[in-house]
Amino acid sequence: MNGLKIDENVIRYIIGNPINTDAVILDTNKIKTDRSYSLKYLDIDEDGNLNYYMSDNDIIYGLGENVRGLNKRGWIYESFCTDEYSHTPNKRSLYGAHNFFVVHGKENFGIFIDSPSKVIFDIGYTDHNKIKITCENQNYGLYIIEGNSLNDIVKEFRMLIGESYIPPKWALGYGQSRWGYGTETEAREVIRKFKENDIPLEMLYLDIDYMERFKDFTVDRTAFPSFEGLVDDCMDEGVKVIPIIDAGIKVEEGYPIYEEGVEGGYFCTDKDGDPFVTAVWPGKVHLPDFLNSRARKWFGEKYKILTDKGIEGFWNDMNEPALFYSDKGLESAFKRAEEIKKENIDVYSYFELKDNFNKLANSIDDYKSIYHNVDGELINHYDVHNLYGLNMTKATYEGLENIDENKRFLLFSRASSVGMHRYGGMWTGDSFSWWEHIELTMKMLPALNMCGFMFIGSDTGGFAGDTTSDLLIRWNQLSLFTPLYRNHTSRWSRSQEPYAFDEGTTKIIKNIIRFRYSLIPYLYSELMKCIKNNDLYFKPLTFEYEDEFSKEVEDQLILGNSLMIAPMYKQNSKGRYIYLPEKMLLCKLNHEGKLLFEVCNEGSKFFHCLLEETIFFVRKNRILPLVESENKVKDLSLKELNLIAFVDKKAEYTLYDDDGITKECKKNKFNLVKVVIEKISNKYELKIEKAENTALKKINVVIYDLEGRKETILREL
């Protein structure tokens, strides 16, 4: 197998005749055709599997949204977008297909499998020290990516796949959601309760409840008689209403979207060319053929129905695509049940009976019966399964771009594959209200960043099952740091709004959310710089620290330039062990919402952290900018900055900001403030460089040195 260098550190190998997945968008004119390269690092066996032999200490990072650790060793993962609601460690696929990972050890490099079909990553599952990659479809691109560091390797990959989706700045505010805000009255009650409790609320998400019998781009006028009034009233309160859009279109005469779709030939078909019938929330549906550019255009335009009502953001769901059943599947399940009924049911027919209807969902047979029309070419869905969610969100993105090309809309999706990161963010799907899922979320975050997914977050408090007040608090203490900060739960779960428990809980969560708003300028600055520079917002410690022990750490993350986080994820614990690879400044948000500081030595230690306390760290020679908290992102003022600095010799921080709502930022028009704090002959000097149009008028700096001595500098500009 021979490859070509397509960039200084990237060799691309083409196996078979792959279709274009929209993942890699690097200008191929740049391909360096000096010579061809034989397969590096890997060997390929007679069955076409790619093999790599790990040494005992090799770490494998990546594979995006998946179960298990930061280090993916010791399990087998399948890239095959799956509506998998229970993220237990025996699962192999979740909603995304994220075929990039890096090997960190005796050799350091990245691998990306550019395939729209199922890829199996056996990372030491069959053989403890062997990686085996199996591409079901032997037409794919293989990228071997090198670099001087883990960061460089990832950066190189990110350059291949293009700039990530940029959310509006307000999307970093706090959002409340629930499958089950079933009426306008309930929705208004949520708004009222947030106001009554003086808890910041930026977005109210609506799940499928708002639609008329789950039909996209409709409103249930019984439950939401004045949907437009709700949107307007929310707008008056500074709250955006963010509705869900599902992939399937209800089969119903008279429903315009259905009729247009049939007429325009915009739906996926069966092998005979008839629209394929499957079923999701509305009952029987057709699936828009998002791989078809005409269908994408058509579907994208539909969003205007809702933007015309004042909607500025959407979440795309069920786009793996999730299938509840097909007519064919259902029929044969009923038939089999009939047969079993006549038998004396024994153990195996009992299991079959139980699974008979369960197995209807997301059946491979159904996926293999669906066809796409890609520019006239009929392609079986199974072969391009992982592109469906990507192309739905691409349709939305392009549709919204047509509605207002300079406006940033909020957009995120459940299903995804590499490439979709350019069109929207994503959330980690239907987590459970389990402590383990705080931990799991934490582990997904850097792996998602590696694939370009920057606007990400989880269902704070857990989606399925019943949360508890302590779990909700601890989960908020993690979500506080994720770009997407949303509390969402299921129709079948107990309420979990910040005010759903006792007063004490409300107060604690309110403190966390209020602190989030103080932190948004930093989080937004880091998010935007990471998008611009193809950097990671969340990183394992090893990406920044080269000591041996950092390799062991699975439950702490570097957040942007300045912070390290170490979330609490054990019930009833009053603290946890944290490893500091260097001296750091502990920041503790206490029960009064006040931030306390303490210089901590490097090494491992048990840090106390009661339920009402949130802790995180400022790294050595780094600066954290904070602002006065407000109830809305738009009200956050950058006139006055509070800098928390932990400085030995010299620290600098560049604060990025922009208008937050237009795409001007793409043209590199943004406001910067650069702050440098340097210790010169035992005295701190503060230098400030600011761009012309910056609002900044005042800077309050609190500097801690390595011995914990505190100094303050106030500077008016």
Added chain:
Amino acid sequence: MNGLKIDENVIRYIIGNPINTDAVILDTNKIKTDRSYSLKYLDIDEDGNLNYYMSDNDIIYGLGENVRGLNKRGWIYESFCTDEYSHTPNKRSLYGAHNFFVVHGKENFGIFIDSPSKVIFDIGYTDHNKIKITCENQNYGLYIIEGNSLNDIVKEFRMLIGESYIPPKWALGYGQSRWGYGTETEAREVIRKFKENDIPLEMLYLDIDYMERFKDFTVDRTAFPSFEGLVDDCMDEGVKVIPIIDAGIKVEEGYPIYEEGVEGGYFCTDKDGDPFVTAVWPGKVHLPDFLNSRARKWFGEKYKILTDKGIEGFWNDMNEPALFYSDKGLESAFKRAEEIKKENIDVYSYFELKDNFNKLANSIDDYKSIYHNVDGELINHYDVHNLYGLNMTKATYEGLENIDENKRFLLFSRASSVGMHRYGGMWTGDSFSWWEHIELTMKMLPALNMCGFMFIGSDTGGFAGDTTSDLLIRWNQLSLFTPLYRNHTSRWSRSQEPYAFDEGTTKIIKNIIRFRYSLIPYLYSELMKCIKNNDLYFKPLTFEYEDEFSKEVEDQLILGNSLMIAPMYKQNSKGRYIYLPEKMLLCKLNHEGKLLFEVCNEGSKFFHCLLEETIFFVRKNRILPLVESENKVKDLSLKELNLIAFVDKKAEYTLYDDDGITKECKKNKFNLVKVVIEKISNKYELKIEKAENTALKKINVVIYDLEGRKETILREL
């Protein structure tokens, strides 16, 4: 509500007119009737719930086999024996009903709810600082138990409920199991492989595969043509065959057990007095009425069919009882499916369809349709549900006692409630091959001990799902310490015998199992002393150490008199944080199976522990006895003892031993060796007191002092 003191530290309150559950067996003649006591610690609300108000730092230990932490705060548990195969944190019931817990905090006391029906323990789930106990059936006994320490409280409770089941000593050997050893050939192959790899094997467990169409007390002669030959050949190899027995009896004309049961009226009935039909592995079955003493006697006698073939142990399964479906339930499920078929299926009917057959299993309606005949009185099963497993195992125990009253048989059960601990051990049921389930197992162990379940263990490697070699190794490193040490998995899982992976894995697990045999004299000694003295074999740290930090520790346990264990339960980790409340002696079993020692200071530290290493600790002023490892328990010789001692001033250890096979131990005839090591004027003195008939001829002592200085004493007797 008024109660009576039934012992110095125990007040019993009787609510309504409870039936006798067989849990508390303390001689009621001892009841101190000096005066009546009002309800202590708790209040009772108008709905009859018992409430306790916790302070922030109160810890709740207990509730036996259940999900979540050592500290049970923050969840709601239901005592209702359930065949729940997936032990995720959202579950409320597993197989056992263990209604005892202790409050440790501003007040210290124990509560036992003596009820055969569903009891709901809301431990800070609804209200973070409130315990609410709801007894569905308002006829129960409430015991409030006090004591000077946590150990005393538990001891007091254990005195109420009577002495725990005593296994044969050989039952502490290593056992191999699998649902899916489907033929005699496969079973023999397992024996051969263990021999070939020179791995100790004491027991070969047979799951339902050995029976003829899953009929109790039959043998499938096609798959196991010479079952008796297999048992004999195993015996020659020193391996005991341990078959499973299920609760349900197949409905089949000509099957003697079925016919006898019908004729004798030994089966549970429906409301009209006809044998109740439900279905489990064999298809349709009747349930023996274990609550009926005649039926118990009849069923117990059946075990003779297998003991006559040389069988010396059993595991009782499916005795919650698990119900797959009933005729009535199945009929209505089929009917509902038919109706749904005719509808345009929408979201809710889709969920219903999926659940329609799933919900057949263990349905409350079915439980409510079953009746027991308790000495002529017809009792609805639902009201006494939690007694079924107990009484099945009581039937077995008494049956085996009739077969040989002085012989100890191996016996353990899946379902249980307090009282069953006197008749058999138990295992923790169908765990998954998840790292989380090593941790969960660890947390169940002391809680089970508190309820008298001493002979306990888990399915090493995990039952459901696919294990990995590293998970299997780490799980063995925990099971090494549990009295019941069995590797068991499901028919649908990949193989997980110690030799099922690469050579390196085999070697590591072999080292662990071989070390187990060195440790058995200690483990057996501790198990027996704990049974005799109503002590805990596994304890949370707080039961021994009073410092604040021990309260935080959820993943370390005290094992008997001398050891502290801190199992590894995170994938890819090369060590873990461990807290030492005092100086301890680290023991590390290395990759060569050699034991290395290091004195460690008190406090928290990260301890390195590679996959091939097993670590544990000898406590200060304690002694660990070891012997030369052998392939069988019977070959372990107590002629020569190797003592590992960590001594500041004085340490003593009493080694219990007996014949291991008879019930003579119940009459207090056992062999003791007491060793005292004392530092007198900077020199260690060794004193040995031994009972007359002790085999002991030689003692090799290795003593470490607090500074790590090592001294050895060899003593021939």
